[in-house]
Amino acid sequence: MERISIRHLFKKKEENKKITMLSTYDYLSAKMCDSCGIDCILVGDSLGMVFQGKENTLSVTLDEMIYHTKAVRRGAKRSFVIIDMPFMSYQVSVEEAVRNCGRAIKESGADAVKLEGGEEIAEIIYKLVNVGIPVVGHIGFMPQKIGIYGGYRIVGRGEEESRKLKSDFKAIESAGAFMIILETVPWQMAKDITESSKSITIGIGAGKYCDGQVLVFHDLVGLVEDIKPKFVRRYLNGADLFRDAVSRYKQDVERGEFPSERESYGL
Ligand code: KIV
Numbered sequence: 001m002e003r004i005s006i007r008h009l010f011k012k013k014e015e016n017k018k019i020t021m022l023s024t025y026d027y028l029s030a031k032m033c034d035s036c037g038i039d040c041i042l043v044g045d046s047l048g049m050v051f052q053g054k055e056n057t058l059s060v061t062l063d064e065m066i067y068h069t070k071a072v073r074r075g076a077k078r079s080f081v082i083i084d085m086p087f088m089s090y091q092v093s094v095e096e097a098v099r100n101c102g103r104a105i106k107e108s109g110a111d112a113v114k115l116e117g118g119e120e121i122a123e124i125i126y127k128l129v130n131v132g133i134p135v136v137g138h139i140g141f142m143p144q145k146i147g148i149y150g151g152y153r154i155v156g157r158g159e160e161e162s163r164k165l166k167s168d169f170k171a172i173e174s175a176g177a178f179m180i181i182l183e184t185v186p187w188q189m190a191k192d193i194t195e196s197s198k199s200i201t202i203g204i205g206a207g208k209y210c211d212g213q214v215l216v217f218h219d220l221v222g223l224v225e226d227i228k229p230k231f232v233r234r235y236l237n238g239a240d241l242f243r244d245a246v247s248r249y250k251q252d253v254e255r256g257e258f259p260s261e262r263e264s265y266g267l
Pocket residue numbers: 023042043044045046047084181183204214215216
């Protein structure tokens with residue numbers, strides 16, 4: 001079984017075959033994604049909200065990202081694994097970015113790092129790529145800038161924002177990002193960008209014209225109940241199914257129906 005590489009991903013783009021990506025944080029779900037043939041697994045810092053129950057992603061640490069990525073890597077034998085660099089682990093200086101991204105790759109076993117930002121991090125991306133670290137960019141809505149946006153919103157509407165989105169894309173593409181995630185941007189913008197891009201575009205809330213798509217695993221299986229953005233498609237009512245199983249277990253224990261004889265050891 002051959003591991004997916006950047007070369008495989010570019011071949012898919014060239015052949016107009018869609019690239020699949022899911023964001024997840026643990027061994028079992030990664031194993032499931034891997035066995036279904038998902039091309040890329042992103043260990044997203046969305047784990048701060050989905051796994052840790054926090055309000056946003058800002059407090060996630062590099063140690064936490066490495067811990068989760070190691071678990072995912074164990075489950076992902078074939079998929080290309082990307083580690084999301086947390087807030088303030090790469091923005092301070094080029095030196096700090098190289099040190100932290102280098103540590104992330106060495107310790108977690110990931111194939112690439114993901115950084116949020118446009119023109120303002122182009123120099124950092126350039127250096128990372130030149131020391132040998134593959135970089136995935138992330139523009140459009142950037143959750144690490146939630147404080148600046150003041151909430152979740154669509155990015156790239158209107159003349160000024162669409163010009164900025166395109167120039168950010170070009171800046172990080174030219175700096176060497178081989179793949180760029182476009183989050184909650186108008187589909188027309190994503191289409192336009194993808195048609196003239198050399199790097200691979202992956203959309204989330206960016207319409208169907210990107211080279212690939214990403215969703216959070218827990219959204220897809222319906223385990224996240226509190227919020228459901230327009231771009232999420234739930235393929236399963238996971239929360240209902242899990243609740244039903246837990247309720248039946250509770251009932252069986254309370255009624256003395258679990259464990260049965262078959263589920264018990266004799267002498
Ligand atoms: O953190 C994450 O899971 C992400 C994806 C949703 C793109 O950044």
